[in-house]
Amino acid sequence: MFANDFGPPFSSGFGPPWWFLVIAGIIVLFILGAIINGIRIWMSNNASPILTQPAKIISKRTSTSGGGNDTSVSTYYYLTFELSNGERLEFHVKGSEYGLLVEGDTGILTYQGTRYKEFSRRPL
Numbered sequence: 001m002f003a004n005d006f007g008p009p010f011s012s013g014f015g016p017p018w019w020f021l022v023i024a025g026i027i028v029l030f031i032l033g034a035i036i037n038g039i040r041i042w043m044s045n046n047a048s049p050i051l052t053q054p055a056k057i058i059s060k061r062t063s064t065s066g067g068g069n070d071t072s073v074s075t076y077y078y079l080t081f082e083l084s085n086g087e088r089l090e091f092h093v094k095g096s097e098y099g100l101l102v103e104g105d106t107g108i109l110t111y112q113g114t115r116y117k118e119f120s121r122r123p124l
Contacts, residue, residue, distance in 0.1 A: 045113035054124050055081040055109035057101055058088065079119070081109050091116035 016024075059080035067073035077098035080090045089109075093116055106124040110117035 041114065045115045048113035048115075050110065050112045050117065052108055052110045054084045055089075055107065055119070056124070057103055057105045057119070058082045059090075060098065060101070060103055062098075079116075081119070083109070084124075 057079055061078045061080075063076045063078070065074050065076075075095065077093050077095050078090055079093050079098065079101065080088055082088050089111065091111065091114070097119075101119065101121070105119075105121050107119055107121040109119050
């Protein structure tokens with residue numbers, strides 16, 4: 001018997017098995033979907049107006065990933081703002097900006113769609 005004696009339904013003998021092609025196709029579709037979604041969000045943000053509104057920082061949080069088996073840790077920083085109409089918005093911010101702001105700070109928030117621009121502290 002030969003090593004590939006399963007017949008045509010499983011492999012033609014001249015390339016990767018069918019199940020490998022299916023899994024590779026699913027992975028490619030997943031990556032393409034993520035890229036398309038990122039482009040869609042980027043275009044939506046660019047089409048949105050730049051808004052400047054009074055706001056208050058009501059929450060700060062961090063999220064980490066990595067750090068196992070000799071890999072580095074990535075930390076992501078988020079601020080949640082409450083606008084004067086009661087609407088709450090959460091934005092990803094740089095660590096340097098995150099460290100300068102505290103919960104309860106009030107000021108003027110500038111953003112475009114889901115894109116954080118800046119926050120200028122001042123009493124409201």
